[in-house]
Amino acid sequence: MKIVVCVKQVPSSNEVKLDPKTNTIIREADKSVINPYDKFAIEEALKIKDNLKGEVIALSMGIPATEKILRDAMSRGCDRSVLLSDKKFAGADTLATAYTLSLGIKKIKNVSLIICGKMAIDGDTAQIGPELAETLKIPHITDVSEIIKISENEITCRKINDNGYSIIKMVLPAVITVVKDINLPRLPTIPGVLKSIHASFEIINAHNATANINRIGSTGSPTQVIDTFIPERKNVAIEIEGDIDKKIDFIGDIIKEIMYNGRIDN
Amino acid sequence: MAELIIDTKKCIGCGLCIKSCAYNALSLANKKAVVDDDCVFCGSCIKSCPVEAIWIEREIVEIKDLTNYKDIWVLIEEDRDEILPVSYELLTKGRELAAEKKCDVNALILGNNIQKKFENIFEFGANKIYYFEGSEFNEKLDEVFIEYLDYVCKVYNPEIFLFGATGFGRSIAPKLAARLNTGLTADCTILSIDDNGLLKQTRPAFGGNLMATIICPNHRPQMATVRSGVMKAYKVIDKNRRKELINIEAIKLQNKKTELIERIIEEKTKSISDAEIIVSVGKGIGSQKNIEIVQKFADLLGAEIGVSRPLVDIGWAGYEKQIGQTGSVIAPKLLIALGISGAIQHLAGISGAQTIIAINTDPEASIFSVADYKVVGDCIEILKGVINKLTV
Ligand SMILES: Cc1cc2nc3c(=O)[nH]c(=O)nc-3n(C[C@H](O)[C@H](O)[C@H](O)COP(=O)(O)OP(=O)(O)OC[C@H]3O[C@@H](n4cnc5c(N)ncnc54)[C@H](O)[C@@H]3O)c2cc1C
Ligand SMILES: Cc1cc2nc3c(=O)[nH]c(=O)nc-3n(C[C@H](O)[C@H](O)[C@H](O)COP(=O)(O)OP(=O)(O)OC[C@H]3O[C@@H](n4cnc5c(N)ncnc54)[C@H](O)[C@@H]3O)c2cc1C
Numbered sequence: 001m002k003i004v005v006c007v008k009q010v011p012s013s014n015e016v017k018l019d020p021k022t023n024t025i026i027r028e029a030d031k032s033v034i035n036p037y038d039k040f041a042i043e044e045a046l047k048i049k050d051n052l053k054g055e056v057i058a059l060s061m062g063i064p065a066t067e068k069i070l071r072d073a074m075s076r077g078c079d080r081s082v083l084l085s086d087k088k089f090a091g092a093d094t095l096a097t098a099y100t101l102s103l104g105i106k107k108i109k110n111v112s113l114i115i116c117g118k119m120a121i122d123g124d125t126a127q128i129g130p131e132l133a134e135t136l137k138i139p140h141i142t143d144v145s146e147i148i149k150i151s152e153n154e155i156t157c158r159k160i161n162d163n164g165y166s167i168i169k170m171v172l173p174a175v176i177t178v179v180k181d182i183n184l185p186r187l188p189t190i191p192g193v194l195k196s197i198h199a200s201f202e203i204i205n206a207h208n209a210t211a212n213i214n215r216i217g218s219t220g221s222p223t224q225v226i227d228t229f230i231p232e233r234k235n236v237a238i239e240i241e242g243d244i245d246k247k248i249d250f251i252g253d254i255i256k257e258i259m260y261n262g263r264i265d266n
Numbered sequence: 267m268a269e270l271i272i273d274t275k276k277c278i279g280c281g282l283c284i285k286s287c288a289y290n291a292l293s294l295a296n297k298k299a300v301v302d303d304d305c306v307f308c309g310s311c312i313k314s315c316p317v318e319a320i321w322i323e324r325e326i327v328e329i330k331d332l333t334n335y336k337d338i339w340v341l342i343e344e345d346r347d348e349i350l351p352v353s354y355e356l357l358t359k360g361r362e363l364a365a366e367k368k369c370d371v372n373a374l375i376l377g378n379n380i381q382k383k384f385e386n387i388f389e390f391g392a393n394k395i396y397y398f399e400g401s402e403f404n405e406k407l408d409e410v411f412i413e414y415l416d417y418v419c420k421v422y423n424p425e426i427f428l429f430g431a432t433g434f435g436r437s438i439a440p441k442l443a444a445r446l447n448t449g450l451t452a453d454c455t456i457l458s459i460d461d462n463g464l465l466k467q468t469r470p471a472f473g474g475n476l477m478a479t480i481i482c483p484n485h486r487p488q489m490a491t492v493r494s495g496v497m498k499a500y501k502v503i504d505k506n507r508r509k510e511l512i513n514i515e516a517i518k519l520q521n522k523k524t525e526l527i528e529r530i531i532e533e534k535t536k537s538i539s540d541a542e543i544i545v546s547v548g549k550g551i552g553s554q555k556n557i558e559i560v561q562k563f564a565d566l567l568g569a570e571i572g573v574s575r576p577l578v579d580i581g582w583a584g585y586e587k588q589i590g591q592t593g594s595v596i597a598p599k600l601l602i603a604l605g606i607s608g609a610i611q612h613l614a615g616i617s618g619a620q621t622i623i624a625i626n627t628d629p630e631a632s633i634f635s636v637a638d639y640k641v642v643g644d645c646i647e648i649l650k651g652v653i654n655k656l657t658v
Contacts, residue, residue, distance in 0.1 A: 011288045032290070036592065063303050091268045091307045098444060121591065122288065124471050125452035127440035130408075134444035139409060139523040142437040156527070162433045162539075163345070164532040168407075171523040180592065181585055218268035218307060219325060222449030222485035228309040228478045231470065231617060237624070237640035247641050248651030251623060254639060255656065258600050258621060259543075259567065 001054035001152060003045040004105055006116045006128065007038040007073055009066045034069040037117025040178050043185040045115050046077045048150055055079045057111075059104045061089055061097060067201060074196035075188035082108060086205040091218030094123070098131035100216055103209040105136060113155065114175040118143060129177035140175040141168055145182050268324045270301045270311075276319035286314035288472060310476065335425040335486040338364050341415070341438075342375040342387060343430050346531070349383055352430035352494035354390045359457060359497045360428060361391035366459045369425070370394060376414055377403045384511065389501040394510040396422070402519070405526040408438050413517045415442045424487040426465050428457075431491035439491050449482035450489040455496050455618075465490065473591035474614035494540060495597040496618065537594065538587060541570035544598040544619075546589055547645075548574035548612075550605015550626060554582050556646050560604065563653050572596060574606050590615040604645035608633030625649075 012031040045056045058073035058081040060066050070081035084104050092100060105111050114133075119126035126142070133140035146158035148167065156169045160179055188196075206216060214220055240250045270291075279297035291304035292311060299320070312320050340356040342349055353373075360371040373392040375383070378401050387395055396418060402410050415438070419427070427442075429435040431453050443450035456468035460481070465488040468479045482488040538544060545564045551557065557571075564571050573583040575590060589596055591611040597618030604625050606612060613636055616622070624637035625645040634640045641648065 011290070065304075087303055088267065090303060090305065093449060094440065095444060095447070095449060122472055124473065125440075125450075126436055127443070127450060127452055130437055130440035131444040131450075134441045140437070140441070141524070143433060160433070161529070162537055164530045166529045167527040169525045169527055174523070222447075222482050223451060223480050224324070224483065225308055225478045225480050226466075228476055229313065231474065231477050237634050237637040239640040239642070244643060244647060244651065247643055247648055248655055251625075251639075251641060251648065251652050252655035254623060255567065255600070255602075255652070 001048065001052050001112045002108070002110055003048060003054060003056050004059050004108060004111050004114045005038065005041045005045045005056060005073070005078065006101060006114065006132070007042065007058050007060050007069060008035040008117070008120045009033070009060065009062050009069050010035045010120055010122045032065065032069070034072060035117055035120045035122075037119060037121075037178070037180060039185040040180050040182050041115040041117050042073055042076055042078060043183045044147065044178055045113075046186070047183065048113070048147070049077075052150065052152075054112075057082060057108055059101060059108070060084070061092070061100050061104070064203070070201060071196050071199075072188065074199045074201075075193040076186060077192060078199075080200035080202070082202045082204060084204050084209060086207075086211075086216075088206040088211070088213065088217050088219075091221065092216065093221035093223040094125055094127040094131055095222055096216050096218075096220040098128055098135050099220065100209070100211065101128070101132050102135040103211055104204060105132075107204060107209065112152065112172045113150075114173070116175065116177045118177050118179050126177070129175050133175035136173075136175070138173050138175065139170050140177070141170055142177045144176045144178050147176075147182075268307050268322055270305050270307060271321050271323050272299050272301060273319040274298045276317050278317055278319075280316065282314045282316065283311035283320060286310045288476070308471075308476070308478065330484055332425075332484075332486055335423045337370045337372050337422075337424055338367070338426040338428065339372045339374060339418075339422075339424040339487070340392070340428045341430075341435070342373050342383075343432060343434060344375075344377050344380075344383075347379060349386065350430060350432065350494065351499060352432065352435075352492065354386075354499035355494065355497040356428045356430065356492060357387065357391040358499045359492070360426075361502070363426070363457060363459055363465070364391075364393075367425075367463060372396060372422075372424070374415075374418060376400075376411060388507075388509050389503065390499060391502065393508055394512060396512045396514050398514045398516065400516070405529070406434055407522075407524050407526060408441055409522060409524050410519060411438050412441050412445065413519055414514070416445050417517055418514065419446055419487060427487040427489045429489070429491045431493040435491050439489060443489050446485075446487070448485035448487060448489060449480075450491070451480045451482070452491055454490045454492050457490060457492070457497075464488070470614075470617070473611060474595075474617050475610065493595065493597070493618075538570045538572045538589065538596055539594045541572075541596065541598050543567050543569035543600045544572045544589075544596055544602070545569045546572040546574070546601060546603045546606060546616075547577065548604065548606030549576050550607075550645060552605070552646065557582060559646060559649055559653070563649055566653060566656055567600075569600075569602075574609075574612050603633055603637070604649065606633050607631050608636065 058078040061084040116129040143160040149156040370393040429439040451467040572589040591614040601619040622637040623639040625641045
């Protein structure tokens with residue numbers, strides 16, 4: 001069985017800070033990391049491979065430096081990786097990204113299952129999985145917390161809903177997006193790291209992917225970011241001073257006021 | 267293709283743009299800022315530049331004639347025979363946008379046993395209700411809904427289509443956007459109409475650290491999802507409003523590829539995303555025993571308990587209780603935060619809270635930077651006192 005895992009390079013979120021003076025985001029380190037959710041996607045693919053045999057291919061669209069996270073994916077056990085990289089892919093929204101990834105999947109050929117993370121921690125849209133599935137005209141299930149059964153042509157998943165879960169059976173090929181409690185990702189092993197150095201790493205540009213220029217990058221993106229700003233943090237908090245009894249009284253009063261004086265219903 | 271332009275004549279080499287870039291796409295060469303391929307055109311640097319030396323140049327696309335596309339549509343979502351609050355919130359918002367655009371608000375409802383719900387849908391703002399009644403929607407499978415949505419969009423040409431950012435909405439809306447080859451903006455917190463009549467969609471990204479305003483100028487419908495509780499719902503009784511019911515055609519579905527085997531409702535894990543009052547606890551509560559006190563307090567207020575990530579990591583609470591970037595985003599009317607430091611990943615989940623009371627022993631804790639009321643002190647001691655006060 002051929003399984004493709006979609007992995008995205010994201011800025012390491014730990015180092016986000018706001019500069020109080022200029023009110024802009026400052027990054028203290030320049031690290032890029034694999035999107036945290038995608039580690040669970042990789043692990044799930046490897047688990048399937050452990051049982052069913054087959055091949056796991058890590059796929060990404062990104063700048064050349066994305067090679068690093070793809071090598072990391074291979075050191076964890078992915079057999080090979082494909083990077084869609086071209087200046088023409090830059091500035092893609094989710095529709096253009098999904099289209100571009102679909103070209104990679106068509107190049108890889110005969111893929112049975114595509115696993116994405118639930119969402120990427122920078123763009124945060126969680127749209128790639130369903131859009132990729134639709135672009136490939138195959139079904140999908142989002143928010144999968146368990147693969148209950150999988151065979152060559154069918155998968156049964158547990159999908160997290162807002163108020164419980166569903167068990168859904170789906171015909172392959174298909175896309176799933178996975179949540180973070182689906183598994184405990186394995187760490188890279190030394191043999192894995194050694195293997196990853198020589199593992200096949202293929203870069204595909206827009207031309208080789210036979211991309212329709214009108215569907216990629218910023219040109220192929222229906223949405224445009226026209227403005228960005230730092231969300232207004234609230235004004236200065238009112239400090240409740242005094243001894244502990246004063247504080248208790250004050251808090252009790254605020255709670256009562258909010259709860260019983262209708263403010264809760266406004 | 268879009269291009270980030272840096273005017274080297276204006277650039278003073280101050281480096282502020284480099285610091286502002288989340289993607290490390292900017293650097294200094296010969297004391298001037300330069301951009302490389304990592305740029306995603308998010309625009310953060312434009313604002314950071316003190317001398318206005320940076321802007322984005324976009325290719326001028328051919329303006330299409332989009333006058334055939336009309337009206338604001340809302341997909342009504344039901345759960346166990348009840349319309350979800352977010353659908354009413356969208357209708358209310360839709361009415362506001364429609365007033366500006368001078369168009370109609372149309373509701374689409376696909377489900378069983380829906381006739382009795384029409385009155386409410388009208389009262390919250392719909393001019394027309396498009397409906398199809400059938401039991402095939404009960405399972406909430408995307409595959410069934412997508413064909414109806416696709417049909418409706420192709421026959422009626424909506425200009426704007428709004429969805430709740432529920433688990434269901436976040437699965438069906440992107441599927442539809444890809445089917446129609448149009449844009450979709452996720453989790454919008456602000457929707458308005460700009461001078462050209464376009465839908466201006468503002469949404470948080472980077473775990474809430476950055477707000478982005480997004481438009482979809484050349485594709486229709488302009489699609490957006492909105493989280494529940496972000497917008498307000500209220501009824502209007504307007505006798506003059508034209509109301510219309512349209513029964514849409516049945517669509518034959520073939521070759522179903524997904525099958526629902528079972529759907530389990532877990533009442534207990536009422537999602538904290540919908541809670542009106544939340545008591546959140548972090549490592550500062552000290553020991554697991556103290557959770558009992560917090561629970562007592564929460565019960566008193568009819569509140570839900572939420573936690574910071576370390577409490578989930580050490581097993582004091584389930585993941586469904588985690589608030590933050592990698593947990594749930596909450597929007598309660600009242601949040602009482604106990605022993606939470608206010609790490610940026612945690613703050614990403616609480617920006618929707620209306621009133622925040624924070625209790626922390628550290629007067630410098632970041633949680634105070636977003637709180638309305640700051641209480642410096644031991645949270646458990648204070649909590650015990652408040653419980654006493656509220657029970658007498
Ligand atoms: C501030 C800001 C706001 C944005 N808002 C929107 C918006 O509302 N609508 C919109 O259409 N676009 C938006 N974009 C563009 C969007 O971030 C990009 O299209 C991005 O490439 C994919 O979206 P995502 O990060 O939301 O991914 P998600 O859909 O959240 O990612 C889900 C999964 O898809 C896979 N995946 C995602 N990207 C890649 C990739 N490049 N390579 C391999 N696998 C991948 C991963 O498995 C990932 O876990 C925004 C961009 C910025 C900078
Ligand atoms: C990629 C990534 C994603 C993350 N996602 C999340 C997320 O979704 N949600 C999340 O919460 N975290 C998340 N984190 C973790 C986050 O960075 C912080 O580590 C975490 O939020 C801290 O939790 P805390 O406030 O409970 O603990 P601490 O930071 O240890 O804070 C404890 C606080 O309690 C106070 N305190 C101590 N004793 C008392 C007392 N007796 N009374 C009152 N106050 C007291 C202390 O002054 C301190 O401020 C993420 C981290 C990473 C790297």
